[in-house]
Amino acid sequence: MTKNETELRIEGFAVRAPTTDDLAAVVNLSNTVALADTGAPETTPSERATEWTLPEFDLATDARLILTPDGRLAAYVELWDEAPHVRHQIRGRVHPDYRGRGLGNSLMAWAEARACQSLGKAPPEARVSLHTSAPHQNEAAQALFRSRGFEPARCFYRMLIEMVPGAPPPHAVAPNVVALRPFVLGVDDRATHRTLDAAFQDHWGY
Numbered sequence: 381m382t383k384n385e386t387e388l389r390i391e392g393f394a395v396r397a398p399t400t401d402d403l404a405a406v407v408n409l410s411n412t413v414a415l416a417d418t419g420a421p422e423t424t425p426s427e428r429a430t431e432w433t434l435p436e437f438d439l440a441t442d443a444r445l446i447l448t449p450d451g452r453l454a455a456y457v458e459l460w461d462e463a464p465h466v467r468h469q470i471r472g473r474v475h476p477d478y479r480g481r482g483l484g485n486s487l488m489a490w491a492e493a494r495a496c497q498s499l500g501k502a503p504p505e506a507r508v509s510l511h512t513s514a515p516h517q518n519e520a521a522q523a524l525f526r527s528r529g530f531e532p533a534r535c536f537y538r539m540l541i542e543m544v545p546g547a548p549p550p551h552a553v554a555p556n557v558v559a560l561r562p563f564v565l566g567v568d569d570r571a572t573h574r575t576l577d578a579a580f581q582d583h584w585g586y
Contacts, residue, residue, distance in 0.1 A: 436460070
């Protein structure tokens with residue numbers, strides 16, 4: 381038994397690694413939490429299924445479920461630990477009906493212990509960091525993060541335009557020095573990749 385499995389023992393709840401059979405329950409939990417916090421769903425089955433099949437993620441070692449005695453999903457956590465293992469990302473969700481019972485703190489403890497298991501994989505001279513996030517409406521999550529030593533480092537804004545049926549937005553007007561045309565697969569691939577790469581040079585984990 382590994383250290384992080386030992387730490388994630390919660391009286392009155394069962395803990396185990398998820399399987400692909402748990403996909404619908406995890407998506408439902410994620411969207412229930414997002415709707416409670418922000419009023420909008422967070423993910424879809426296809427998005428989560430794609431993430432779960434990525435080579436850098438292993439359900440058996442990188443995620444845990446917290447279940448009620450009758451099998452309902454109360455909480456979920458996953459730790460993203462991609463090479464070169466210098467930036468770890470925690471994503472945890474606690475169902476609104478089970479908040480205030482210490483489940484979030486248990487999820488964070490497990491994820492932090494799981495991240496520590498990869499410290500030896502990082503370059504010796506590297507600065508290793510642990511990241512997580514919460515919407516500004518969820519003050520309890522923010523308080524939990526601070527209690528475990530996390531500090532706010534960056535804010536992300538979600539921008540949107542409310543579309544009105546029958547009233548499309550104005551056509552884009554490009555400056556005279558550029559032209560808009562469809563992407564051509566096999567022709568524009570490398571140039572597009574270089575542009576995206578340059579645009580994200582100041583982003584974490586570049």
